[in-house]
Structures are given as structure tokens and as C-alpha cells.
Amino acid sequence: MFEARLTAGSMLKKITDAMKDLVTEANFDCSSTGISLQAMDSSHVSLVALLLRADGFDHFRCDRNLQLGINLGSMAKVLKCCNNDDIVTLKADDNADAMTFMFENQTQDRISDFELKLMDIDSEHLGIPDTDYKAMISMPAGEFQRICRDLQILGDTVTIAVGKDGVKFSVSGEMGSGNMTIRQNTSVDTKEEEQVTIEMEEPVTLNFALRYLNFFTKATPLSGTVCLQLSKDVPLVVEYAMPDLGHVRYYLAPKIEDEA
Amino acid sequence: MGIHGLSRLLHDHAPHALKEGKMENYFGRKIAIDASMSIYQFLIQVRLAGGEGQLTNEAGDVTSHISGMMYRTIRMMEAGIKPVFVFDGKAPTMKGGELAKRKERMKQAESELTRLQQEGGSAEEIEKQQKRTVRATREQSEEVKTLLKLMGVPVVDAPCEAEASCAALAKANLVFATGTEDADALTFGTPILVRHLSMAEARKMPIVEVNLAAVLEGLKLTHAQFIDLCILCGCDYVDSIKGIGPITALKLIQEHGSIEAILKKIDLTKHPLPEPFPFEDARKLFTDPDVVDPSSLDIKWTDCDVEGLRKYLIEDKQFAEDRVNKAIERLQKCKGKNTQNRLETFFGPVTVKRAERKPDPKAVKGKGKGKMPAGGSAAKKMKK
Numbered sequence: 001m002f003e004a005r006l007t008a009g010s011m012l013k014k015i016t017d018a019m020k021d022l023v024t025e026a027n028f029d030c031s032s033t034g035i036s037l038q039a040m041d042s043s044h045v046s047l048v049a050l051l052l053r054a055d056g057f058d059h060f061r062c063d064r065n066l067q068l069g070i071n072l073g074s075m076a077k078v079l080k081c082c083n084n085d086d087i088v089t090l091k092a093d094d095n096a097d098a099m100t101f102m103f104e105n106q107t108q109d110r111i112s113d114f115e116l117k118l119m120d121i122d123s124e125h126l127g128i129p130d131t132d133y134k135a136m137i138s139m140p141a142g143e144f145q146r147i148c149r150d151l152q153i154l155g156d157t158v159t160i161a162v163g164k165d166g167v168k169f170s171v172s173g174e175m176g177s178g179n180m181t182i183r184q185n186t187s188v189d190t191k192e193e194e195q196v197t198i199e200m201e202e203p204v205t206l207n208f209a210l211r212y213l214n215f216f217t218k219a220t221p222l223s224g225t226v227c228l229q230l231s232k233d234v235p236l237v238v239e240y241a242m243p244d245l246g247h248v249r250y251y252l253a254p255k256i257e258d259e260a
Numbered sequence: 261m262g263i264h265g266l267s268r269l270l271h272d273h274a275p276h277a278l279k280e281g282k283m284e285n286y287f288g289r290k291i292a293i294d295a296s297m298s299i300y301q302f303l304i305q306v307r308l309a310g311g312e313g314q315l316t317n318e319a320g321d322v323t324s325h326i327s328g329m330m331y332r333t334i335r336m337m338e339a340g341i342k343p344v345f346v347f348d349g350k351a352p353t354m355k356g357g358e359l360a361k362r363k364e365r366m367k368q369a370e371s372e373l374t375r376l377q378q379e380g381g382s383a384e385e386i387e388k389q390q391k392r393t394v395r396a397t398r399e400q401s402e403e404v405k406t407l408l409k410l411m412g413v414p415v416v417d418a419p420c421e422a423e424a425s426c427a428a429l430a431k432a433n434l435v436f437a438t439g440t441e442d443a444d445a446l447t448f449g450t451p452i453l454v455r456h457l458s459m460a461e462a463r464k465m466p467i468v469e470v471n472l473a474a475v476l477e478g479l480k481l482t483h484a485q486f487i488d489l490c491i492l493c494g495c496d497y498v499d500s501i502k503g504i505g506p507i508t509a510l511k512l513i514q515e516h517g518s519i520e521a522i523l524k525k526i527d528l529t530k531h532p533l534p535e536p537f538p539f540e541d542a543r544k545l546f547t548d549p550d551v552v553d554p555s556s557l558d559i560k561w562t563d564c565d566v567e568g569l570r571k572y573l574i575e576d577k578q579f580a581e582d583r584v585n586k587a588i589e590r591l592q593k594c595k596g597k598n599t600q601n602r603l604e605t606f607f608g609p610v611t612v613k614r615a616e617r618k619p620d621p622k623a624v625k626g627k628g629k630g631k632m633p634a635g636g637s638a639a640k641k642m643k644k
Contacts, residue, residue: 013266016486040603040610042281042284042285043284043285043602044602044603044604044610045284045600045601045602045603046603047603049332122276122612122613122614123612123613124610124611124612125610125611125612126604126607126608126610126611127607127608127611127614128607129607170578175626179342194597207599233606234606235603235606235607251603252600252609253600253602253605253606255599255600256599256601
């Protein structure tokens with residue numbers, strides 16, 4: 001028996017929207033500690049990892065480890081029927097073939113429930129090694145979204161260069177080229193959410209496909225800040241932390257000049 | 261060609277071994293392609309509209325294969341695939357019987373064609389027979405090799421059957437998969453077989469990936485038993501036994517384990533063996549084929565030779581200049597696309613955990629559970 005109740009139902013909506021464009025279907029792994037998910041896009045360039053801790057829910061019960069295969073597009077459609085301030089309860093029996101979504105409004109005078117059919121999905125799992133990243137940037141999530149969106153106009157590959165004087169996002173295409181530089185800003189006058197912190201052990205320069213970064217920034221509504229982690233020749237990590245609940249983390253393989 | 265009825269068998273008994281996808285999913289993958297089969301396909305598929313036969317240049321030489329190979333290779337490279345083309349060497353002596361049969365069929369088709377042309381058969385009929393007379397010649401292989409080398413695509417000469425060498429490259433981890441329509445590649449032990457790579461884009465055929473490990477698991481066979489199964493189904497080297505089709509063959513192998521054991525059990529008067537029936541030699545061809553030594557190869561993708569391509573295609577083969585220029589432009593653009601890495605490059609291979617399927621649908625039907633009946637090759641199914 002699995003049952004989870006979340007007062008902030010809109011979070012679930014945002015989480016689904018943050019993943020559904022990257023992966024169409026995925027397995028939600030439910031255990032007594034919480035819900036986790038790992039899935040790759042069809043070309044295996046990027047990966048999304050979701051973690052929702054049990055203590056982040058208002059009520060959480062999972063007697064037996066369950067794997068719930070869900071089509072994220074369908075889940076997003078079901079969640080469209082959920083108002084932003086509704087309380088959401090997820091339910092599934094052991095060995096269930098459907099998951100129940102129950103939405104209650106704040107005054108508890110309207111209750112709706114939906115059943116979503118589950119799927120048998122072969123899960124593709126990658127063992128992600130612990131990496132000591134050489135550069136870590138924390139910045140407003142909206143700012144990062146804007147950079148990725150704006151730069152895509154010029155080209156499809158962004159070069160992220162972390163150096164002494166900040167982080168430079170640059171792109172060049174047939175039309176021309178562009179750069180955006182973000183500098184450290186931790187002054188007390190700036191709201192905490194708008195601060196930019198850059199921690200760097202050594203300069204890092206890597207190329208990434210903007211197409212995927214723009215899939216990642218679909219998670220922007222989840223969190224005020226986004227955290228980027230980079231090291232030479234390893235995938236980029238883009239993390240949106242949800243305080244008290246968990247995180248959505250994305251990995252993106254860099255573009256590397258071919259040796260062959 | 262290939263193993264008779266194997267596709268059907270896989271559909272029925274190992275559906276999760278087949279995976280449909282888009283060509284784009286294979287970007288960054290190196291794939292060994294059976295070139296000889298592709299040339300043959302192009303000779304048949306790439307034709308002038310209205311059944312007027314193959315493309316030719318001024319001198320009347322057929323150029324269908326060159327055009328086909330160029331455009332399909334560019335398309336694969338645009339999807340980010342790194343193709344390696346493997347060409348057939350000499351045919352194994354055991355294939356003699358099969359080759360003789362093919363020759364016979366071709367002769368028949370040729371005489372049929374002359375008859376139709378003289379008596380004025382329908383255009384459709386003529387085209388059908390024309391297609392049957394198509395044969396890939398050694399010169400055409402050489403022409404395609406020249407083209408590929410100019411395009412900067414690596415070419416490998418197999419000592420014997422191309423599929424066998426493709427499988428050897430895949431086994432040695434030099435390439436990700438073998439690209440051919442021929443199921444033989446699985447018998448030769450390629451871990452992954454990719455089908456429909458060289459199909460026309462317009463036909464919207466999904467790429468089908470066959471995973472050997474999942475095939476063996478689905479059929480409940482070891483690889484040695486799988487080879488025996490392929491021999492019983494009827495391969496290029498040995499005829500099948502009368503009255504034993506793929507389904508019976510699978511049942512027999514699952515029951516008895518090997519051809520030797522089966523031969524002791526079955527009623528030879530009811531199932532007379534074909535004469536000759538050198539299954540042991542055929543088995544040896546599959547387990548220990550004559551292949552290129554993967555370690556001796558240096559597979560490299562280079563820039564295309566623009567001048568060389570223009571000279572070869574425009575001057576020697578009379579291709580239209582603007583079409584050649586456009587093709588070269590597309591080819592050069594591919595270069596930048598090849599830089600995207602896959603996550604597996606960094607995090608190691610993916611471990612695929614197959615979804616735990618509920619037991620036999622019939623057993624749980626009473627409780628209103630169970631999955632929808634298997635429909636085609638999809639690896640996953642909506643639960644009821």
C-alpha cells in the first residue's frame with residue numbers, strides 16, 4: 001500500500017511539467033524513505049533525477065517498495081484538473097495496475113479523484129559516480145532560464161566558461177555571436193534569491209546543447225535558485241532544490257571535439 | 261537470405277528483444293553496416309519514376325547504388341550515426357547451393373522478362389521481373405567503396421561474409437551494433453542488430469533494434485542452441501528438414517538441446533533429412549567464421565574530400581552539379597554534429613531492468629487484472 005499526501009498540490013504539477021518534455025514515461029520508485037525517479041531522454045544525452053523525501057509530505061506511507069510506471073504526459077493531463085491550492089493525495093495498492101490521484105480543495109467541500117493506468121516500463125539506470133566538481137554556481141533560476149532562452153536565438157551550442165571574473169555563457173551561429181556574463185553578487189542589499197555565488201577551484205570551459213538546457217529550465221517554477229556544477233570533461237549538473245521536499249537534478253553530457 | 265521465419269519467431273516468443281525507435285536515437289553510435297546488402301537494396305529501390313528502371317549515367321552504367329549510398333549515408337550521419345561499411349569477401353563454399361538456387365531464380369526471371377518485353381506485358385509485371393534480375397556486381401562494390409572513401413567514411417573488407425565481420429566488430433566493442441536486414445548477424449553473435457537503417461525516409465519505417473541477450477532469454481536458449489535453431493530453421497548454408505518449421509524447431513531445441521539429440525529422437529522417415537545435411541559444418545561457420553581481425557583495424561572518420569567527390573560524381577558519373585554541391589554541404593555540416601557525447605561515455609553502461617511483468621495474464625484474469633494481449637513488438641504494455 002502506497003499513500004502520499006501533499007498540501008502543496010501545485011508542486012506535483014510543476015514537477016511533472018519539469019520532466020514531461022524530456023522523458024515521456026518513467027518509473028517512480030516508491031519506498032518508505034520517499035519517491036525517487038531516474039530517467040534519460042531517448043538519445044541518452046541527458047538524465048533527470050527526482051527525489052521527494054517522505055518527510056516532505058504531510059502524510060507518507062509505503063509498506064512495500066513499489067515501482068509505478070507512469071506516462072508523464074498523461075500525468076500532466078490529470079494534474080491539469082488540480083487547482084493550485086488543492087491538496088493532492090496519491091494512492092496505489094501493492095501490485096496495483098493504476099494509481100489514484102485525489103484532489104481536495106482547501107475548504108474540503110470539493111473532492112475529485114482520478115485513476116491513471118500504470119505501465120510496465122523497462123527502467124534504464126545509470127550509476128552516477130560521486131564527483132568532486134571544480135566549479136559551482138548558484139544563481140536565480142529565472143535568470144538562468146532567460147540566458148538559455150535568449151542564447152538559443154543565436155545558435156544551438158553554448159559555451160559555459162567559469163573563470164576568475166565570473167561565468168560567461170557564449171554562443172555563436174550563422175547570424176552572429178553573443179556573450180552573457182554573470183558575476184558574483186552576495187551583497188546584503190540583494191535579496192537572497194537574487195544572489196549569485198560562484199565557487200571555483202579551477203577554471204572550467206565546456207560546451208553544451210542549448211536544446212537540453214531549455215528542457216531543464218522547465219523546472220524553473222520549482223525553485224528560486226538553480227545550482228550548476230561543472231568539471232572538465234564530465235556532465236553538467238543542474239539542480240533545482242525544493243526546500244523541505246527534495247530536488248530535481250539534471251545531468252547533461254558535454255559536447256566534446258572528436259578525437260576520431 | 262538470412263534465417264527463415266526467425267523474425268516471426270522473435271515477435272512471438274521474445275517480443276521484448278525488439279525495440280522500435282528513431283534513427284536519431286543512435287546518434288554518436290558507431291554502427292557496422294553490411295554494405296553488400298545495402299548496395300543490393302539501393303539497386304532495387306532507387307529507380308526512376310514510372311518504372312523506367314535504374315538510374316544511369318550517359319554511358320548507360322547504373323548509378324542507383326552510388327546515389328542511394330550517398331544520400332542514405334548522409335542521412336545517417338546527419339542523425340549523428342558513425343557508420344562503418346563492411347563489404348563481402350568470397351562466399352563460403354557451403355553457400356554454393358543457395359547461390360546456385362539464386363542464380364537459377366535469376367535466370368528464370370530474365371527469361372520471363374524477355375518474354376514480357378516481347379509480348380508487351382504490363383509495366384508492373386516488367387518492373388517486378390526487372391527487380392528480380394538485379395544483381396550487385398564486384399565493380400559496383402568498388403564504386404561504392406571509392407565513394408565512401410571520398411566521403412571520409414571507413415570501409416572494411418571482410419574476408420568472407422560481411423555479417424560475420426560486422427558481428428565480430430560489435431563483439432570486440434569497436435562498434436555498437438550491426439546494421440543489416442539479415443538475421444544471420446544474430447547467429448554470428450552480434451550483441452545488437454539494427455534493422456531498417458537504409459530504408460527510405462519517406463517510407464517512415466521505424467528502426468528496429470534486436471538485442472541478442474534478450475532474444476536468448478526469451479527463447480530460453482544458449483547461444484549454441486540458438487545457432488542450432490537457426491540451422492534447423494534453414495539458413496544460407498543448409499536446407500531445413502522437411503516438416504520442421506521454425507516453431508517446431510524451437511520446441512525441439514528447447515526440449516532436446518542440440519541437433520544431434522533431435523536427430524536421434526525424430527522419425528527420420530517422416531522427416532527425411534535434406535541431402536546433404538552438413539549441419540556440423542554450418543555450425544562451425546557460425547561459431548568460428550572467417551572474419552577480419554578487429555584489432556588490426558584502424559577505423560577513422562575523416563573530413564570528406566570535396567574536390568575528389570566533385571570530380572568523381574560530376575565528371576565520372578555525370579551527377580547534376582547542384583545536387584552534388586548540396587550533398588557535400590550537408591556532409592560538411594554533419595561534422596559539427598558529431599561532438600555531442602552520450603551520458604554512457606561518462607557514467608558507464610546503462611543497466612536495463614526489465615519491468616517486472618505480472619504472471620500469466622490468464623491466471624490473474626479472475627481478479628480483473630492482467631495486461632493487454634501482446635501486440636507487436638512494443639517492449640512495454642499498458643496494464644488493463
